[in-house]
Amino acid sequence: MPKIEYLPPAPKGAPVSGQNRRAVAARLVRYYMLYKWQVAAAFLLMLGSNLFALLGPWLSGEAIDAIGAEGGVQFALVGKYCLLMAFFYLFSAGFSYILSVLMIRLSQRIVRKMRQDVFDKILALPVGDLDRIAAGDLINRISYDISTVNASLSNDVLQAATGIITIVGAFVGMVAISPALLGVFSVTIPVSVVITVVRSKSMRPLFRKRSAKLAELNGFSEEMLSGLNTIRAYGREEEIYGKFCEKNTESADAYYRADYIGSLIGPSVNFVNNFGTVLISTAGAFFYLYGMISVGNISSFLLYARRFSGPVNEFANILGEIQSALAAAERVFRLLDRPSEQADAPGAKELKDVRGDVRFDHVRFGYDEGEDIIKDLSFRAEAGQTIAIVGPTGAGKTTLVNLMMRFYDPRGGRILLDGEDIRNYTRKSLRAAFTMVLQDTWLFEGTVFENIAYGREGASPAEVRRVAEEAHISDFIEGLPKGYGTYLTDGGALSKGQKQLMTIARAMLSPAKLLILDEATSNVDTRTELLIRDAMGRLMRGKTCFVIAHRLTTVRNADLILVVKDGDIVERGRHEELLARKGFYSEIYSAQFE
């Protein structure tokens, strides 16, 4: 089975691995820098919290020495040290809580921005590009990947920074207490550092694989669930399940490998720490034996040594987490880096006061380079005319719409609207000049009212009711339990035809001068279609209309019929003329009654 690529390829010339990781990290830092005051506040809190906490071991050592002092316990001193300890520990905890709240808010802001960026990117991608990305893949990036980044932003970074302060502080503490013991202890430091570095290096590809496999699995489930009815109808559950299991196992294995290697780090570094404890205890005991160190100092030193090792140990975990966060961030950024729909040409104009005169001038186009669907197309639609485009399936009719709305740009020739190349208008104003009813009806999660009112910003309930009536869907809507307030969800109770009527009602709200009907009426049964045609007739008045339909009854009244075959216009004219010509048009027309 050929491999389906869920990950869109990295943009050309993208830097690789190490360099890439740094670039990804730098970009994450840039997100942080959007909130530099919070970052500064967090840093101060962290410093305070950790320094206070670091005073603890020293104070407790002093207290122990005051207890073990020659000539009995010095209660006053012990009490003083204990009070100070309690004070510093409480403050440290308070700071650390405020800090964590601050960090949560900070990371949530960043993550919100990231999600919004991703979503806006989805909206900004060229339509053709978006067609090629599975919805599951997008969902994966915006949910799972960003969550991974978030966990890392709020936890790991904080822990890493805390770790660094603790390490430095503990080191200073150890030097102050006993440089000799530190000399003994330091034997273990390089060992733990090496372990951490080596392990994290070997883990990066494992984490990346883990993310990729998971994305593949999630993409697969999303796709298959979208075809649930078909799978049921053919009873293919077992087979699809089998395929799922393959991917599931791959994904579980990839996770396991990363997880297992990652989980080795903890105990290993812990071992080094324990080994350090052994060394300090042994050396400490000898020093004590020869009166070179007090018990309180050994205690303080051990506490500092533990503090010192704690973060080193954590670093291993954190590095693991950060690895997976970087891998996830990389996938998010890769999506963000995909080129958006081309920007409007410099000096592009707002399209205003549209007349609706459209001209195709030697247009050549193909979705893939070298495969032209439209070879050389020229025609003119004067303002207010109805142009019917007919022809066999796959002849390139939908493509005309894609070109007019600039979902794609022609590879050759130009399209003029009111005498001006459409590339000279802003996309937004150009598209606003069109209203359309597409072959794929599209309704979103929301009420019936919202779905219809989508056609124009700020449409009033009265207007919505009016267009619903015109589209002959108002009876149906009012018969719903909650009428216009009925909430439409995935796979809701609407039939395809009803959905179609709703989108037609939606299109009726738009004041646009150009109308595109892409096989729209063909999905409504003929009786309803008749009613719609009546409403459409009124709607079409004063608009330039492009109708892509196979209903010859619909195209009969067209001012111009373009018969498209193999990407070229083979015939053009009015219905009667074309019939009289006994050419391709009359051939497909008679097929209706064959």
Add this chain to the structure above:
Amino acid sequence: MRKLLSYLARCKGRMFAGFVLKIAGSVAELFLPLIMAHMIDDVVPTRSVLALSLWSAGMFLVAVIAWAGNVVANRFASKVARDTTERLRADLFSKTLGLSARQTDEATLPSLVSRLSTDTYNVHTMLGMVQRMGVRAPILLIGGVALTFTVDPVLALVLLVTVPFLALVSAFVAKKGVGLYTRLQESMDKMVRKVRDDHTGIRVIKALSKTDRESRSFAAVNDEIVRNETRASVITGVTNPVMTAVLNIGMTAVIFIGAYRVAADRVQVGDLLAFTSFFTVMLNAVIAVGRIFVEISRGSASARRIAAVLDLPPELLPEEGEPDESGAYIRFDGVTFSYRGAPALENISFSIKKGESLGIIGATGSGKSTLVSLLLRFYDPDCGAVYIGGKDVRSYGKEELSKKFGVVFQNDFLMAASVRENIDFERGLADEEVERAAEYARAEKFIAAHEGFGGMLTARGSNFSGGQKQRLLIARALAASPEILVLDDSSSALDYKTDALLRKTLFENLPDTTVVLIAQRISSVRFADHILVLDGGKMVGFGTDEELMRSCDEYRRIYRSQHGEGGEEDA
């Protein structure tokens, strides 16, 4: 959670072994401070270098044991987490595929998708973490306290006082956390839905220049997630500072009271050293507990959502049914069906023989597709019965029933896979069957132009035109030579010529196949042996084209409107 435990139960051997090893490793670590205290208090005074060396060698050995125990235990833990998640996810997927149409409608697809992805992932993370740290941390905590009793019971009691506080904080956070994370997951569902919606409707969004509005409405969902996640994280974020503070204060109390114990000559200074060491070990454990709690809250919220699906009762199981003696091949007998309380079909009765064709025509929303759903047993009728081959469809096994059908739905499903795979649709058909089906569906030409049968489709088949997609779907439906071919409005994107040719091929090449054809155009159904006319869920006509032209008003009206001969509403 109970569900999850039942899954874990299958790994109990390995889990138990890991558990024991983890305990061994963690307990070993706890002995290090004890040995140290012993060295300072008892060995040092003997001034024996040999004894000191032996004891330190012993300490080293204990450290090695701790390492080995933890490494092996972690490996077991990863394995258990992996196996459990794999099984859980596989079962969830299988369960999801097996849900009845009604159950799927209720749960909604996006939510099912996120249960399969995000929720299983959360559970996986939780399982690994809890086994690794969740066992270790309490042992270090409780073991630490327990071992201190051997040093000095009074001081140990002081440390013990902190434990209920720690437990209280944990319980509070765990209780709050699960609810908050459930809510978070729900808002994540909303986001997933939004992304899916807009992915599908991008053309309309752009055409209507609604990207700003979409971006804003996404922002609302995004804000909701941020709110819920902040709330959940702030609550779980309490754990760490509070627990650390409690433990630190406990430690301070130990030293303070220790001063009196030393003065009373009940403990030695070295014992205090042991206490401070235990305390660090426990502190590290407490920090780990803080992290575990986040994972547990999130993970059990997810486990609940998964269990909610797994626990759905199986529906549409085969049941006993009265046989049908009428000799008809497909028979609807007084079938009434309502969809979520809204009546959809009312008292439908008709029958056709094997090899005959049935056309269904009627207005939008008249119940045509619903009728097919009942034939396929996606739903059971409220009353009445549907028979195929003399048997109630409810008495068929799932596989037995679906084998009979070749189906094309409205807006049917194409996979991101090769043309061949899409036609074969996992049925293991021979190449000839696939090719012949493509030929019957008049798809062979564009398939050849599109890199042949190995050519890949993009997601949803978006690299093919609407008409081409329909022909691929028809090829799929024909490929296994089904007994019943159901075409639900599957020629709407075909032009008349292609449609007519296709119909001809079907009737000529598949004479034994019973065809059920839903269509909008009268020209697509008028050749059928029987035509069923539906209006508002009621059957208003059944007969041949000729009969219906004579007797059925609705049919005549549709005919007129289609052929433009002065349909009355035609302005």
